Structure formats: C-alpha cells, structure tokens
Amino acid sequence: MTIKRQALVTGANKGIGLAIAKGLAEAGFFVWIGARDSSRGEQAVAQLRDDGLDASLLELDVADEDSVYRAAAMLSEQVAALDVLINNAGIAIDMSKAPSEVRMQDMKAVYEVNLFGPVRVTQAFLPLLKKADQGRIVMMSSGVGSLALITDPTSIYSTVNFLDYTSSKVALNAVTVSFAKELEPLGIKVNAVEPGHVRTDLNGNSGVLTPEEGAATALKMALLGSDGPTGGFFGSHGRQPW
Numbered sequence: 001m002t003i004k005r006q007a008l009v010t011g012a013n014k015g016i017g018l019a020i021a022k023g024l025a026e027a028g029f030f031v032w033i034g035a036r037d038s039s040r041g042e043q044a045v046a047q048l049r050d051d052g053l054d055a056s057l058l059e060l061d062v063a064d065e066d067s068v069y070r071a072a073a074m075l076s077e078q079v080a081a082l083d084v085l086i087n088n089a090g091i092a093i094d095m096s097k098a099p100s101e102v103r104m105q106d107m108k109a110v111y112e113v114n115l116f117g118p119v120r121v122t123q124a125f126l127p128l129l130k131k132a133d134q135g136r137i138v139m140m141s142s143g144v145g146s147l148a149l150i151t152d153p154t155s156i157y158s159t160v161n162f163l164d165y166t167s168s169k170v171a172l173n174a175v176t177v178s179f180a181k182e183l184e185p186l187g188i189k190v191n192a193v194e195p196g197h198v199r200t201d202l203n204g205n206s207g208v209l210t211p212e213e214g215a216a217t218a219l220k221m222a223l224l225g226s227d228g229p230t231g232g233f234f235g236s237h238g239r240q241p242w
C-alpha cells in the first residue's frame with residue numbers, strides 16, 4: 001500500500017484555499033482542510049469527497065495560538081509527516097478606509113490572521129514538515145505585498161492604498177525569506193505567491209479570475225521538485241519583484 005503525501009491548507013473551506021485543496025487532492029495528496037468553523041470545513045470536505053478526492057477537516061483558527069497547537073498535535077497523531085503546508089487564510093476588514101482612518105484594532109486583527117497566522121502555523125507544524133522527504137511551504141501573499149509594484153506608476157497595484165492589508169502582505173514576504181533561509185539546508189522550500197485578482201468573498205467577488213486560476217501558482221510552488229527555487233515571490237508570469 002502506498003501512503004499518500006499529506007497537505008494542509010489553511011482557510012480551505014472556500015475561495016482560493018478550497019481550489020488549492022482540490023488541486024492538491026487531484027495531484028494525489030491527502031488534503032487536510034484547515035477551517036476555523038467546523039461546519040463550513042465539513043461542507044468543503046464533503047464537496048471534495050463527492051468528487052472522489054481524499055480530504056478531512058482539521059479545525060484550525062490561525063489567529064488562535066491554542067487552536068493552532070491543538071491542530072498540530074491532532075495531526076501528528078494521524079500522520080507521520082506533513083509534505084505541504086499552504087498558509088492561505090487571510091482577511092481584509094475595510095478596504096475603503098484611507099490609511100489615516102484605519103482603526104488600530106482592525107489593523108491588529110488583520111495582522112493576527114495575515115501575518116502572525118502564517119508564522120504561528122509554520123512554527124507549530126514545522127516538526128511534522130521536517131519529517132517529510134521534501135517539505136514545501138507556500139505563503140499566500142498578494143500583488144500589493146510587493147513594494148516594487150505598489151510604487152510603480154505603471155502597475156495596477158500602485159492604484160490601491162490599503163494600510164493594514166498591504167503592509168501585512170509586505171511583512172509576510174519578509175517572513176517567507178526568513179523561513180526559507182533557515183529551512184533551505186533541510187531541503188524545505190518556502191515561497192510566497194500572489195494569485196492575481198480573484199473573484200472571492202474577500203473582495204466582494206469583484207475579481208476577474210476564478211479561484212481555480214488563482215490557485216495555479218500556489219499549486220506549482222507546492223509541487224516543486226528538488227531543483228526548484230526557495231525564498232522567492234511568484235505569480236502567474238513567474239518571479240515577482242519584492
């Protein structure tokens with residue numbers, strides 16, 4: 001009997017996360033649907049199973065330390081190793097506010113999910129990732145996480161100005177580089193990706209791409225061979241400027 005490779009996707013009950021989970025399951029992984037709400041998570045699991053795919057729920061709120069470490073302990077009882085971790089969960093609170101109007105409590109809440117969440121989850125699941133032959137970590141960043149693009153007047157990303165969301169993704173890119181440096185000697189690759197402008201609840205379904213199209217770069221970086229890059233930032237057109 002072959003033991004399937006194991007993947008965990010946070011925020012996988014809908015949107016881009018669900019599309020990544022489906023893509024990984026189709027690529028032959030057993031997928032753990034990370035979801036903060038068990039009934040929403042179970043619905044996503046049922047959707048994948050209806051398609052004949054292997055998935056289970058892992059209840060996990062990335063903003064809650066106890067929840068994350070409880071989930072890591074539970075997973076370590078179920079699997080010998082974790083091959084792929086996709087830090088996908090993310091929020092935006094109010095993108096209509098000017099930087100001078102953003103409330104500190106909202107900024108902290110955004111950082112708790114978009115920045116501290118991936119750090120917390122990566123640290124908690126690292127012991128299991130280290131047991132895999134070729135661990136892969138993907139950080140779901142954003143085009144607005146690129147300082148080069150948000151300051152380039154020819155880029156579409158220079159037209160938006162989200163204080164909390166943007167800075168959380170810029171910092172997430174730096175976090176990606178830090179983990180990549182530490183984990184490279186162990187063969188674990190860590191890359192940040194941007195999905196493009198995707199139609200999901202995050203942006204009131206105003207995006208132009210489908211969640212499946214938005215999932216493509218994350219899937220590519222999750223499935224990297226041993227000759228693939230680490231510590232980079234990638235989109236559908238390849239390497240992105242920081």
Ligand SMILES: NC(=O)c1ccc[n+]([C@@H]2O[C@H](COP(=O)([O-])OP(=O)(O)OC[C@H]3O[C@@H](n4cnc5c(N)ncnc54)[C@H](OP(=O)(O)O)[C@@H]3O)[C@@H](O)[C@H]2O)c1
Binds near residue numbers: 013040113203
């Ligand atoms: N859509 C875009 O155009 C776009 C562009 C660039 C980057 N991104 C990034 O892509 C990622 C996915 O976003 P999306 O567009 O697919 O948005 P979405 O449809 O709103 O999905 C976000 C997911 O994150 C989950 N989540 C939120 N807070 C969480 C928490 N504390 N713990 C665990 N899960 C949590 C949500 O769960 P609930 O259902 O429980 O809320 C949901 O499953 C985010 O990191 C986002 O910043 C999106």
